[in-house]
Amino acid sequence: MKIKILGTAAAEAWPAIFCNCETCQKVRELGGKDIRSRSSVIFDDTVLIDGSYDNFMHSIMEGVDFYKIKDVFITHEHSDHFIYDDYYPFFFYEDLSLYANELAIKDLLTYPEKPETWTGINVIKPFESVVTKDGHKITSIKAEHNPDQVNQLNYIIEFQGKCVPWLTDTGLYEDEKTWEFLSQFKFDTVISECTCWRDEKPFYHQTFEGVLKARERFLKMGCIKEDTPYYLTHFSHNIKMLHNEMVEIAKPYGIDICYDGLEIIV
Ligand SMILES: [Zn+2]
Ligand SMILES: [Zn+2]
Numbered sequence: 001m002k003i004k005i006l007g008t009a010a011a012e013a014w015p016a017i018f019c020n021c022e023t024c025q026k027v028r029e030l031g032g033k034d035i036r037s038r039s040s041v042i043f044d045d046t047v048l049i050d051g052s053y054d055n056f057m058h059s060i061m062e063g064v065d066f067y068k069i070k071d072v073f074i075t076h077e078h079s080d081h082f083i084y085d086d087y088y089p090f091f092f093y094e095d096l097s098l099y100a101n102e103l104a105i106k107d108l109l110t111y112p113e114k115p116e117t118w119t120g121i122n123v124i125k126p127f128e129s130v131v132t133k134d135g136h137k138i139t140s141i142k143a144e145h146n147p148d149q150v151n152q153l154n155y156i157i158e159f160q161g162k163c164v165p166w167l168t169d170t171g172l173y174e175d176e177k178t179w180e181f182l183s184q185f186k187f188d189t190v191i192s193e194c195t196c197w198r199d200e201k202p203f204y205h206q207t208f209e210g211v212l213k214a215r216e217r218f219l220k221m222g223c224i225k226e227d228t229p230y231y232l233t234h235f236s237h238n239i240k241m242l243h244n245e246m247v248e249i250a251k252p253y254g255i256d257i258c259y260d261g262l263e264i265i266v
């Protein structure tokens, strides 16, 4: 399985456009791995999870062939994960399918001139599975992201005997049903968000402490082993740490830090 990480920031990106904080100023000077765009990832060139404002730049800067994508999965309706305007013209092509919650695609579902050929727009609910056109099995789980919206999703991707969960946006799962469901999987690599790092009130995002708790639980359930690669993504500039600082803190726990353009072979 080839995972191409396109964007590793939370909604504001790094450096946040109007932000004058010390972190964003340093990022403007340093560039490199500290430049982070909005969350987006491609599996084996054909499956896209989330994409918004920055997919245009990814197509140019990273040379991503978006026309190879056949299936798009949206985690939730927040604008750093899905922008309807960028997507709707492409659903005229019958071979592009979209899966998302009702809220994210309400405009597409009710598009006034919706052609007959639009067959690829699908609502997906927690704990459902879909097999993509090139054979990826994608299973959704309920994210712990917004108390008012129950169908925000994380995804588990299975392909050619490998299994990787994409866990953003979410806090530490509170629902025991979710943990019970997760216990059936053996993960070859885990990719989790860590939007707030050391925030005491992360508001339905992960902290580093929460990540360690989740990792411990995956270990106990037998979903991962001590040496299973574990990556973090979806960072807010408010965590006030640069890439290398995060790498140093996470390394002793066997955890690595994603950056824009990172390719992971599983
Ligand atoms: Zn987000
Ligand atoms: Zn900032």
Ligand SMILES: [Zn+2]
Pocket: 076, 078, 145, 169
């Ligand atoms: Zn969100």
